[in-house]
Amino acid sequence: NAGVTQTPKFQVLKTGQSMTLQCAQDMNHEYMSWYRQDPGMGLRLIHYSVGAGITDQGEVPNGYNVSRSTTEDFPLRLLSAAPSQTSVYFCASSYLPWDRPYGYTFGSGTRLTVV
Amino acid sequence: AQKVTQAQTEISVVEKEDVTLDCVYETRDTTYYLFWYKQPPSGELVFLIRRNSFDEQNEISGRYSWNFQKSTSSFNFTITASQVVDSAVYFCAPLPPSGGSYIPTFGRGTSLIVHP
Numbered sequence: 628n629a630g631v632t633q634t635p636k637f638q639v640l641k642t643g644q645s646m647t648l649q650c651a652q653d654m655n656h657e658y659m660s661w662y663r664q665d666p667g668m669g670l671r672l673i674h675y676s677v678g679a680g681i682t683d684q685g686e687v688p689n690g691y692n693v694s695r696s697t698t699e700d701f702p703l704r705l706l707s708a709a710p711s712q713t714s715v716y717f718c719a720s721s722y723l724p725w726d727r728p729y730g731y732t733f734g735s736g737t738r739l740t741v742v
Numbered sequence: 743a744q745k746v747t748q749a750q751t752e753i754s755v756v757e758k759e760d761v762t763l764d765c766v767y768e769t770r771d772t773t774y775y776l777f778w779y780k781q782p783p784s785g786e787l788v789f790l791i792r793r794n795s796f797d798e799q800n801e802i803s804g805r806y807s808w809n810f811q812k813s814t815s816s817f818n819f820t821i822t823a824s825q826v827v828d829s830a831v832y833f834c835a836p837l838p839p840s841g842g843s844y845i846p847t848f849g850r851g852t853s854l855i856v857h858p
Contacts, residue, residue: 719787731787
């Protein structure tokens with residue numbers, strides 16, 4: 628089925644470890660983004676991309692890296708995990724939001740715990 | 743600076759009651775979109791609807807209706823005859839004009855609990 632595929636669904640890391648959260652979409656969406664969701668904080672944007680080779684920072688980018696080598700994939704890298712990065716992470720994609728404002732399609736989320 | 747506020751943190755109703763969720767978007771922009779998303783207890787996020795700031799007419803879709811009050815920049819989302827399956831967190835997300843940013847900012851969400 629078409630949509631946004633996010634892996635893994637669950638992950639436990641030790642402080643200082645690195646890892647990559649994977650996100651792939653097959654809808655030919657130009658726009659992709661990563662959010663983290665913490666209790667009472669809503670969804671906060673980490674990084675986003677408006678096309679292959681183009682990325683930019685969101686509201687809470689520190690400690691995370693992204694790249695967009697293809698239209699389909701937008702991985703999120705945690706460089707050195709910290710307990711403050713314990714959260715639920717969502718990947719979202721859409722057409723360019725202002726050009727074709729059809730709303731985001733979200734992945735199913737990754738629950739990350741850093742101990 | 744632009745600011746989106748969902749002042750209602752949690753709403754609890756009994757099934758079949760009507761319930762209204764509020765979202766206020768403070769901005770100097772006169773044209774923008776506002777999106778609503780639903781997150782049921784299972785955790786997935788689902789796009790519900792998009793509303794335009796330049797359209798003040800109510801929109802109705804089944805048990806859902808939306809109303810925009812331009813004077814207060816307030817978007818109201820009403821569920822008529824609520825059902826247990828409506829229990830979820832509802833997020834609004836305004837989208838500023840393309841001249842500013844591509845990035846929708848999400849409100850903190852309103853948790854709706856519908857009791858049988």
